[in-house]
Amino acid sequence: MxxxxxxxxxxxxxxxxxxxxxxxxxxxxxxxxxxxxxxxxxxxxxxxxxxxxxxxxxxxxxxxxxxxxxxxxxxxxxxxxxxxxxxxxxxxxxxxxxxxxxxxxxxxxxxxxxxxxxxxxEPGAAPAPDDAGFAVEPEARPWPVRDAPLAPFVGAAMRVGAPDGGLPVFFPPTVLEATHARARAAGDVETGGVLLGRLFRDVEPPHELFVEVTAELPAEHAIATATAITFTAKTWSAARRAVAARGRDEIVVGWIHSHVDFCRLRNCPPERRRTCTASHPFFSPEDVHLHTTCFPIGWQVALLVSDSAATGGLTSSLYGWSEGMVAPRAFHVLVQGVSHA
Amino acid sequence: MTQTATRTMDLRASDITGQKYFRAVAVPAQVTIGEVVQRLIAKMGLARTSSGGAPLAYHARLDRVGRHLHGNETVGDALEPDDELVLTPDIDAGAGAACAGARAGRREG
Structure with a gap:
């Protein structure tokens, strides 16, 4: 209907x-x-x-x-x-x-x-006629999911954020440190990149899906300003080539970008900084649009690095899918190595 | 009157992360890459505009030859049967209007 x-x-x-x-x-x-x-x-x-x-x-x-x-x-x-x-x-x-x-x-x-x-x-509402001269059909290719035990990851990690029922996402600290270092070095322009990793299904019931982030790649050929970053067609192509060149059986599991300290840039008075939404991590309509357009699968995530005196400098926040909407997500930081098949 | 059969080929298409796959069936050789891209955008459910309503530019990359194809090339000239096109957009992220008063520097990576 x-x-x-x-x-x-x-x-x-x-x-x-x-x-x-x-x-x-x-x-x-x-x-x-x-x-x-x-x-x-x-x-x-x-x-x-x-x-x-x-x-x-x-x-x-x-x-x-x-x-x-x-x-x-x-x-x-x-x-x-x-x-x-x-x-x-x-x-x-x-x-x-x-x-x-x-x-x-x-x-x-x-x-x-x-x-x-x-x-x-609207019973009987007919779809628009297909007038392009050739058919386009979706292909049901398998997801790149592998079996692995979730317990070693949980035991080796510290959770950031309150439990939200979403699929667990595990970051090595080196990835978070690298994104912070790039944001710091870039100064007053935004930075971006893609997240690489693997998708797993727990071997133990209830066979939860989870993501291990393994690396981050800076966004080559991106155009950045203080308030925006454009991921160009060349950016995405460079990322695909880099993933293939790494040869580590990784997939693109998400993307990264950073927000600068807007309050400092605009020289906003302290009382305004306390209440301004831009003084804390936030996902803008443009960020939601990019995630929706380029990362629509439920296990694909977005890492945001935000710079603000209100939060003590650079912080990492994760966003992902929840009930069809982009929402803040909890994530895990691996504080020990994980041994898994 | 002699009728000439139109040459066609099947093609594959994926999104930038390689997780959405589509097959275009019997695409006529004289169709341009631009027309194929527009058709694929519609069927793959990709956004046509930015969050602000401006048109999004999509490019078709053919990994087999390692380049983005031009919109006015034809399927028959540029592609072989079962080629896979990767649709890649120019797309913005960032704080945007949330803090539009910030002083603008610019960097190209």
């Missing part, structure tokens, strides 16, 4: 004041559901070929057509994984649409209205 989606603005009196259609990008939610299905052992560990299906989860209090979440399903052969995605998945899109609609209606601002998500069934 296909659905049309809309944002409805509701005033303080609970009455609808306007509605605008939206076109959500469901790919991250479908990719997440596929990944989580593989992680749970429901789906085979290979690339997704099913387009997935998204159905509304009707609001318990308001009922249809109002939505308080989404139910996403992904198939692989005769197996199906289904996950519930929260309503805030549409948060950014909904807020932008609501703000635009409120402005058009001459409303004073979001204080006067709240937004609701509506879904309307």
């Amino acid at each position: 296909a659905y049309g989606w809309a944002i409805e603005l509701v005033g303080d009196d609970g009455r609808a004041v306007g509605r605008v259609g939206i076109a959500p990008d469901w790919r991250p939610a479908v990719d997440w559901t596929h990944f989580d299905g593989v992680r749970a052992g429901v789906l085979p560990a290979r690339a997704r070929t099913d387009a997935g299906a998204v159905e509304p989860r009707w609001d318990a209090a308001l009922g249809a057509p109002y939505v308080d979440g989404f139910r996403v399903s992904v198939r692989a052969g005769d197996r199906v994984a289904t996950r519930d995605i929260p309503r805030r998945y549409l948060g950014d899109l909904a807020r932008d649409a609501a703000a635009e609609l409120a402005a058009r209606l001459g409303l004073r601002g979001e204080r006067d209205v709240r937004w609701l998500v509506r879904a309307t069934a």
Whole structure:
């Protein structure tokens, strides 16, 4: 069943004041559901070929057509994984649409209205005709996952951040130190790179997936300023060549970039630095967009190195996928060597 | 009237990390690389714009010859059957508008 989606603005009196259609990008939610299905052992560990299906989860209090979440399903052969995605998945899109609609209606601002998500069934909605003259089909190639015991990694590592239920990611301290050194040497411009590593599945039940980061490669041919870094086509190609040249059976498991000390650059007063979001690690809309575009698989991660006096200098933060959204993630630092097959 | 069969070939495509794979079936030889890339972007679900709405530039790299292909080359001239194209974008990250007032230096790596 296909659905049309809309944002409805509701005033303080609970009455609808306007509605605008939206076109959500469901790919991250479908990719997440596929990944989580593989992680749970429901789906085979290979690339997704099913387009997935998204159905509304009707609001318990308001009922249809109002939505308080989404139910996403992904198939692989005769197996199906289904996950519930929260309503805030549409948060950014909904807020932008609501703000635009409120402005058009001459409303004073979001204080006067709240937004609701509506879904309307569109039975018989046909996909757009295929007019390119040749077909393009996904291939279900196996994921590069190997079996290994997770326990030695956990025993050799220190966790950074609160447990979040995400797949464990293990960093050697040398990788974190190298990214800090590069950020320090670059001064007031951002830096970037790619993370290499391996994807494993624990040999012990519940056979958790986990990532071991083995190396970081600086982003060659990147263009950096104080507030942005462009990963060019040559950047990605150089990374692929370097991975092949290393010949260590590694894969690209994520990317890295750094943020400079913006508060110092802008010479912001201390009282402003205390409350400014830029004074602490944050993932910008551009960062989310790059991660979504280039690293859409659930086990792919992003390391952010942030420089700020508020946090005592350079800090490392990890971001990754959670319920189809990019979110801060806990990670592990290996404080001892790990012996595994 | 004599009809000439159109030469076609199957091609493969992957994203930059090599974890999403697609097969383009019976691509006509006269189609340009640019047209193939646009078709692949749509079917692979790759973003067409930046977070700010500007168009994203994608390039098709052919590892077999070690170069990025030009958009106006044709499939028949540039590719062999079962060649794999890697779609690589020029794409931005960074603090962006969060702190746009910061003094801008620039470095090219």
